[in-house]
Amino acid sequence: MKQKKRWYDYLWIASLTYLILGFFNILFAWLELLCFFIPLLIAVIKGNKAYCNKYCGRGQLFSLVGGRFGLSRKKDVPQWIKSAYFRYGFLIFFFTMFFLMLWNTYLVFAGARDLRTTVTLLWTFKLPWHWAYHGTLFSDGVAQFAFGFYSVMLTSTVLGFVTMLLFKPRSWCVYCPMGTMTQLICKAKHTFSSRE
Amino acid sequence: MAKRKATINQKQCVACGCCMKVCPRGAIAIPNGVCAQVDKGLCVGCGLCARECPASVIALEEVAE
Ligand code: SF4
Ligand code: SF4
Ligand code: SF4
Numbered sequence: 001m002k003q004k005k006r007w008y009d010y011l012w013i014a015s016l017t018y019l020i021l022g023f024f025n026i027l028f029a030w031l032e033l034l035c036f037f038i039p040l041l042i043a044v045i046k047g048n049k050a051y052c053n054k055y056c057g058r059g060q061l062f063s064l065v066g067g068r069f070g071l072s073r074k075k076d077v078p079q080w081i082k083s084a085y086f087r088y089g090f091l092i093f094f095f096t097m098f099f100l101m102l103w104n105t106y107l108v109f110a111g112a113r114d115l116r117t118t119v120t121l122l123w124t125f126k127l128p129w130h131w132a133y134h135g136t137l138f139s140d141g142v143a144q145f146a147f148g149f150y151s152v153m154l155t156s157t158v159l160g161f162v163t164m165l166l167f168k169p170r171s172w173c174v175y176c177p178m179g180t181m182t183q184l185i186c187k188a189k190h191t192f193s194s195r196e
Numbered sequence: 197m198a199k200r201k202a203t204i205n206q207k208q209c210v211a212c213g214c215c216m217k218v219c220p221r222g223a224i225a226i227p228n229g230v231c232a233q234v235d236k237g238l239c240v241g242c243g244l245c246a247r248e249c250p251a252s253v254i255a256l257e258e259v260a261e
Binding site: 052067076077 | 227252
């Protein structure tokens with residue numbers, strides 16, 4: 001039995017469009033900031049994971065490509081990926097790298113460093129990406145943030161893609177830092193409010 | 197005859213909601229975003245959720261009637 005599609009079942013189109021736009025103009029990366037704040041706000045204010053459960057376009061993209069198009073071995077993820085150590089460890093690592101990226105952006109804003117028009121994949125590989133940069137009306141820092149944020153997004157997409165191929169389509173959701181964090185917030189909020 | 201019902205290992209559930217999306221009976225909910233719960237009264241043991249769960253934490257267990 002097929003379930004009725006709702007408008008939010010098509011949000012994968014937005015996720016895909018976003019990734020493609022970043023090839024043409026890096027400044028579009030700022031848009032994806034929405035996918036960063038919306039899940040957190042829903043978790044903090046509403047105390048649920050409606051973002052993951054309904055709206056996340058990235059998760060939909062993986063279930064579409066891995067599930068519908070079959071680009072997945074559909075094997076169980078190894079036990080260690082599910083472990084709390086790995087999930088929380090990856091969350092901490094991810095955010096450390098994220099704040100490092102913010103720091104570098106700050107340095108460019110402050111004029112202490114020049115703009116680097118590269119996208120860093122998997123926190124290591126610097127890919128030339130200058131074609132997607134056509135100048136900005138604002139400070140170079142605005143562009144640096146876009147490059148940094150797009151790097152984060154591309155990295156997580158690549159990781160998600162690899163685990164999609166190897167394991168189940170949405171394996172990324174097992175260790176996705178946003179998912180782990182929203183679940184943590186929900187757990188904390190729930191324990192807190194049920195004690196009252 | 198014993199029936200099969202979905203049982204979730206809640207400790208390892210990541211509350212992603214994949215199971216909820218595929219369940220044809222709407223038997224799964226994720227209250228407060230903590231972890232998924234199966235309404236055993238609605239579950240028909242089809243196993244779609246177990247196949248979908250990225251963390252593979254759903255098992256179909258026989259329950260005596
Ligand atoms: S765990 Fe991450 S990728 Fe999966 S639905 Fe949630 S936010 Fe999206
Ligand atoms: S076994 Fe089938 S009916 Fe039962 S919760 Fe899973 S998807 Fe729903
Ligand atoms: S699909 Fe698995 S991990 Fe995700 S909410 Fe359902 S039981 Fe939990």
